[in-house]
Amino acid sequence: MSALSDTSGPISAATAPPGVEGCTELPVLHERGQREVFCGLAGIVWLHRKMQDAFFLVVGSRTCAHLLQSAAGVMIFAEPRFATAILQDRDLAGLADCNEELDRVVTELLARRPDIGTLFLVGSCPSEVIKLDLATAAERLSVQHEGRVRILSYTGSGIETTFTQGEDTCLTALAEQMPAAPAGERSLLVLGTLPDVVEDQFARLFAELGIAPVKFLPPRRAAELPPVGPQTLLLAAQPFLGDTVAALSGRGATLIESVYPFGVEGTRSWLGAAAEAWGIGPEQVAKVTAAPAARAERGLARYRQQLEGKRISFLPDSQLEIPLGRFLARECGMQLVEVGTPYLDRRMMAAELELLPSGLRLSEGQDLELQLDRLRADRPALTVCGLGLANPLEAEGLSTKWSIELVFTPVHGFDQAPDLAELFARPLNRRQRLAL
Amino acid sequence: MQLTVWTYEGPPHIGAMRIAASMRGVHCVLHAPQGDTYADLLFTMIARNAKRPPVTYTTFQARDLGGDTAELVKKTLRDTVERFKPRALLVGEACTAELIQDQPGALAEGMGFDIPVIPLELPAYTRKENWGASETFYAMVRTLLRGREAAVKPAQPARRPSANLLGPTALGFRCRDDIVEVTKLLDAAGVDVNVVAPAGAGPEDLLRLPEADFNVCLYPEVAYDTCTWLERMFHQPTVKTVPIGVGATRDFLIEVGTAAGIDTGPAIAAAQTRLPWFSRSVDSTYLTGKRVFIFGDATHAIAAARIATEELGFDVVGLGTYSREFSREIRAAAERYGVEPLMTDDYLEVEASVLELAPELVLGTQMERHIAKRAGIPCAVISAPIHVQDFPARYAPQMGFEGANVIFDTWVHPLMMGLEEHLITMFREDTEFHDDAAPSHLGPAAKRGDVRVSSSAGGDAESGSTGADSAIFWDSEAEKELRKIPFFVRGKARRNTERYAQEQGVATITIETLYDAKAHFGR
Numbered sequence: 001m002s003a004l005s006d007t008s009g010p011i012s013a014a015t016a017p018p019g020v021e022g023c024t025e026l027p028v029l030h031e032r033g034q035r036e037v038f039c040g041l042a043g044i045v046w047l048h049r050k051m052q053d054a055f056f057l058v059v060g061s062r063t064c065a066h067l068l069q070s071a072a073g074v075m076i077f078a079e080p081r082f083a084t085a086i087l088q089d090r091d092l093a094g095l096a097d098c099n100e101e102l103d104r105v106v107t108e109l110l111a112r113r114p115d116i117g118t119l120f121l122v123g124s125c126p127s128e129v130i131k132l133d134l135a136t137a138a139e140r141l142s143v144q145h146e147g148r149v150r151i152l153s154y155t156g157s158g159i160e161t162t163f164t165q166g167e168d169t170c171l172t173a174l175a176e177q178m179p180a181a182p183a184g185e186r187s188l189l190v191l192g193t194l195p196d197v198v199e200d201q202f203a204r205l206f207a208e209l210g211i212a213p214v215k216f217l218p219p220r221r222a223a224e225l226p227p228v229g230p231q232t233l234l235l236a237a238q239p240f241l242g243d244t245v246a247a248l249s250g251r252g253a254t255l256i257e258s259v260y261p262f263g264v265e266g267t268r269s270w271l272g273a274a275a276e277a278w279g280i281g282p283e284q285v286a287k288v289t290a291a292p293a294a295r296a297e298r299g300l301a302r303y304r305q306q307l308e309g310k311r312i313s314f315l316p317d318s319q320l321e322i323p324l325g326r327f328l329a330r331e332c333g334m335q336l337v338e339v340g341t342p343y344l345d346r347r348m349m350a351a352e353l354e355l356l357p358s359g360l361r362l363s364e365g366q367d368l369e370l371q372l373d374r375l376r377a378d379r380p381a382l383t384v385c386g387l388g389l390a391n392p393l394e395a396e397g398l399s400t401k402w403s404i405e406l407v408f409t410p411v412h413g414f415d416q417a418p419d420l421a422e423l424f425a426r427p428l429n430r431r432q433r434l435a436l
Numbered sequence: 437m438q439l440t441v442w443t444y445e446g447p448p449h450i451g452a453m454r455i456a457a458s459m460r461g462v463h464c465v466l467h468a469p470q471g472d473t474y475a476d477l478l479f480t481m482i483a484r485n486a487k488r489p490p491v492t493y494t495t496f497q498a499r500d501l502g503g504d505t506a507e508l509v510k511k512t513l514r515d516t517v518e519r520f521k522p523r524a525l526l527v528g529e530a531c532t533a534e535l536i537q538d539q540p541g542a543l544a545e546g547m548g549f550d551i552p553v554i555p556l557e558l559p560a561y562t563r564k565e566n567w568g569a570s571e572t573f574y575a576m577v578r579t580l581l582r583g584r585e586a587a588v589k590p591a592q593p594a595r596r597p598s599a600n601l602l603g604p605t606a607l608g609f610r611c612r613d614d615i616v617e618v619t620k621l622l623d624a625a626g627v628d629v630n631v632v633a634p635a636g637a638g639p640e641d642l643l644r645l646p647e648a649d650f651n652v653c654l655y656p657e658v659a660y661d662t663c664t665w666l667e668r669m670f671h672q673p674t675v676k677t678v679p680i681g682v683g684a685t686r687d688f689l690i691e692v693g694t695a696a697g698i699d700t701g702p703a704i705a706a707a708q709t710r711l712p713w714f715s716r717s718v719d720s721t722y723l724t725g726k727r728v729f730i731f732g733d734a735t736h737a738i739a740a741a742r743i744a745t746e747e748l749g750f751d752v753v754g755l756g757t758y759s760r761e762f763s764r765e766i767r768a769a770a771e772r773y774g775v776e777p778l779m780t781d782d783y784l785e786v787e788a789s790v791l792e793l794a795p796e797l798v799l800g801t802q803m804e805r806h807i808a809k810r811a812g813i814p815c816a817v818i819s820a821p822i823h824v825q826d827f828p829a830r831y832a833p834q835m836g837f838e839g840a841n842v843i844f845d846t847w848v849h850p851l852m853m854g855l856e857e858h859l860i861t862m863f864r865e866d867t868e869f870h871d872d873a874a875p876s877h878l879g880p881a882a883k884r885g886d887v888r889v890s891s892s893a894g895g896d897a898e899s900g901s902t903g904a905d906s907a908i909f910w911d912s913e914a915e916k917e918l919r920k921i922p923f924f925v926r927g928k929a930r931r932n933t934e935r936y937a938q939e940q941g942v943a944t945i946t947i948e949t950l951y952d953a954k955a956h957f958g959r
Contacts, residue, residue: 034512035495039471059437061531061560066446067474085437089561092535101437109439125469125532128498158471159498159532369519388476388488395486 026353026362028344033367036386037317037342038404039158040166041122042071046408047170047218048081050193053117054222056082057109058156059102059134060124071404081116083109087126098132099140106141106151116149118222120170123155150222152177162342164240164318164407167193171217174225175247178217181229188214188274189226189253191245192238195410196220202237202261202413205271208288211278217244228253235274237261237412239352240319242345259351261412262320262420263327264296292414299418300331306425308333311380315389316340316366317403322352324384324406324420329357332421336360337380340371382424399427442783442803444758444821448558449530450475451568455576456526457489457606458634462576463522467509467540468530470495482824483607492516494533494540501536509540510547517549524552524580524639526572531560552639554579564781566657566733566759569605573634574661580642586670597696598628599675600648602663603655604635609736609820611635611655613833618654618679621836625689625703627696634658646670650695654678654835657733657759680739682711682840683746709837711844715748723848727928729754729795731778731786731804732819734762736834738769740799740818743843745773753793754778756786783807794927797851802826814850908937910945917947932957 041064044056058064065084085105091098102121110116121134121141134153142151154173156166171191181187188211190202199216206214215226230252234245237260245255258273259266268289275285312334314321321341328334338361346353356362363371375383376396383393383400390400401424411420449466456464457479466472472493479489494512496505517525527544541555554576558568601618604611615636619629630648631641645651645666650673653663663674673695679688686704693700714720728750730740734757744750756778757766763779770777778789787807790798798808798815802823808815817826818834833839910918921929929950936953937945 033495033515034473034493035470036473036476037470038474039469041471042474062440062443062445062447062564063449063472063531063560065440065443066450067471069442070446070478071474080441084440086440087437087561089559091437092561098437105437105439125471126535129501129532129535158469159496159501162470369515386477387481388473389480391480391484392486392488 026356026358026360029361029363031363031365031367031370033365033370035162035342035366036315036368036388037366038071038163038386039067039125040156040161040163040169041067041124041158042163042404043156043166043170044068044082044122045071046193047167050220051118051218051222052081052220053115054081054120055109055113055116055118056120056122057106058082058084058122058124059127059132060084060087060122061126062086064124087130092130095130095132098130099137102132102137103141103144107144110145110149118150118152120173121151121153122170123153123157123160125157125159128155128157128159150177162319164238164320167238168241168243171241171244172247174218174222175228175244175251178225178248178251179227180251181227181232183229184231185213185227185229186231186233186278187227188212188233188235188278189228189248190214190216191234191236191241191248193218194237194412198410198412198416201415205288205292206274209271209275209278209280209284211274211280233274233277235270236348237270238320239323239345239348242348245348257347257351259326259355260323262323263331263417264293264300264414265331266323266327267296267412267414267417268293289414296414296417300421303418303421303425304332306428307421309335310382310428311335311337311378312382312384312424313338313375313378313380314340315371315375315383315385315403316342316363317384317386318407319343319345320403320406321384322349322356322362325360326352326355327417327420328424329360330355331417332424334382334424337378338363338371338374340364340366342366382427384424399431401427438782440782444781444783444801444803445565446475446478447531447560448563448565448568448571449528449556449560450478451565451570452526452528452556452558452572453479453489453491454565454569454605454607455572455634456491457485458604458636460636460638461523462526462639463490463492463516463520463524464526464528465509465513465516465540465544466491466493466528466530467505467512467533467538468493468495469532470497472530472532479606482822483827484824485606489606490520490522492520496533505536506538506543509538509543513540513544513547513549517551522551524554524576525549526554526556526576528556528558528572530558534558534560552579567761569658570661570761573602573658574665576639577633577642577645577662578665580639581645581669584643584646584669586646596626596628597649597698598630598647599692599696600630600645600651600666600672601632601654602651603653603657603659604632605655605658606635607820607822608635608655608658609733609818609822609826610832610834610839612827613831614654614835614839616831617833617836617838618652621679621685621689621703622652622692624706625692625696625700626698627692646672648672650675650692652692656735656762678735678739679835680736680839681743681747681843682709682837684739684742685836685840707837709840711747711837711840714844720749720848723851724749726750726797726851727753727793727795728797728799729790729793729804730818731756731758731798731800733757734759734766736819738765739834741769741773743840744799744847747840748844748847750797753795754789756780756789794931797847799847816847816850907943908934908945909943914945914947914950917950929954 048056121138123134138151138153152173154169228251232253234253234255239260256273256277258270261267261270272285321339325336325339329336340363344364383398384403393400410416456462479485494508527541544553604615651663652675653659666672667674675691675695677688677691679685689700689704728744730737737757741752741755752773755770755775758781766777783803790807798804798813799818801819801821805815832842933950933953936956942949
């Protein structure tokens, strides 16, 4: 995580050599100031749903626990597979005691929850600042609970990670644990949490294309980690996985560079990139994708009508801003005013940046008040922002779309393309309906 | 380290935010890492505030830690004062900033702002949200009123006495409507409201606090320390009765009369309230002796226990709070109702207590709502921490006589209606009233199974047997007979029978044992 102390900002300095510009000539507005974003702990909300045998134990403060229960209204899950070990005054007195306390809490937790197969110790701002070494703690506890449970660690702290980066650090921890792929066996590994229904759709498409075996990271069960090796091809379904890609590259895997599978164009070219890397011709891709793409086009048409020509701004949040902006501009006819991203990972975004239309304002980082000033001057028809800002902006007469929904809802792939467009059309539609 | 699933209170800086967000012309600067801005959504999403809370965060990251974070604090302070032009500035830090010790309060005090600067000490590793709110309010009142003398109030016989209403805050339970109700209540008794704070007050309003004749401590969790200080400094008596429930509202008016030196008897006599008649009406006889479990902040829990016993005729079987600062008060109340007080902020402990006591109604927070839902027990919410549902569009105070009406409806509606309960007893084998039929007001699609937990979670009201002694065995005839008892009392019947069997040394429960136990326990 040393890349984070680099003032140039991007987390994936390791994968994106500084100074190497993407193919786009878009100027970037760099800002520093108050950032209205979640920390990486928020990723637990979807990661714990995906890996049903995993448990996430945040080692942090009452703030961390409060964030987790507030961030996504997750209290509907009666038996959560996450919890917080809240640091107290006496834990801060000495690290030796702190480690002892952690061992006690983990032992207690494992006794209470025999269903836990993999336990993640998740670092937080306070645990980072007091330099509580969770990696060593995980090793120590793994020995203690040998054979019963796998114990790993990663950081979701706000000082090191921004929102979806929490998934990147989690998957990076998994990358080191993945078994070595048998020599000479070629495989495709799809990166990033996808809802099971979307994963199944993609699995069927890859099978029809003739790509096999295809594995997904994270897997549905943390105990069933996919293998990785020099013959493994990586295909990222989410744009925020720079460190995961770097870790897997370190184990010999190769990244297939592509846009992300949002919208018809995005999905087709994502599948196409995988097919090309596998040595499958474009005719086969066209054949396999023709029916679902046509279906998606039909579904998209009515939302395109509603969205066409409308101006949209993204506040920096999930890292999905650039790919979604590309989709809305190219497939829904929207006009991008400002696209803000928490950090610009030029390698992971290279293909996307090439497709962005000119004339938009691309901003990296955030100085919240200045950004809101620009937003008020721009007055776009729709603003994509976090939950803290949505109602106040609505009260100012600006229609908003909560960005967090874009992370939780099935939005990837052909069959979700109309749903994705609908998420943006809905606030506009609602505003039109209400005679208030 | 404390293993925590859900928390009743946030960290203390959330309390500071609640004070800032309650007031006008006040801004709070928090030294806090990236991510702590999540707290904005509590105000904008849960309370649907149209404005962001007036809070600016430094949102430092790892890369800032290598540099000068103190300079970041100063820049944030400068920018904030320039942009928002607050009339008072609160300066605090969240848990992580506390560890890096930049002392933002001291920095702010040294920057020469021409507005009052209130540095906050918010120990994140020992204290919690309500403490933070109380401390912030107290610090602000003390700072603003520093050096003021107790005013000698001119004798104005024609003047109506006046009171300050202290304690209502943003994210407080029904504070919005309680202010309106208590203001009406005082007005009817001939008392004017001087200042309501922190909700709706500006710093200049706090300067007027000493002008009132007395203070009403509406929410002791937030205002107790401030009231005590005002009492000491400005000789303002504090009205301590919290007017939740009919009896407490009457007591409140009596205490107001004493503090104001007026006769509030006519106002009490003229009060309009439906709760007493509704509670005496025959339909309510089915409420008699309902076993109720109560958990919340101390103020609301204690008030609920009094209403439950004195005004609805329930039996309090459990009473607890997460407000450790008020453990003395909760202990005294628990003693009155003959129960062991439950003082904890561990949700799992509360859940275990609910499952063990198997009450017929749970009065609690959002957390208890989840517990009760899984255990298939009716529930009403009486206290923060709150949910978007606890900000109703309609007027729904908890305090005063209208508050008592609201409480009657809120607590009684989740229960089986009176007549409905009798019908089910009479027609228990009827297809319409079979075991799995849910209360009819939940609609035809509702099934009991939907709100019941699987027995593996140990929460089934029926299977909630004593469990400890597996030596007790039900013979099949007794088991069949037990099934004929309506589901909502079956769990209790099972437990009572097993307890009876255990006490009598009966190893196998027969039909005889079942009825012996029924006779033994009565009802």
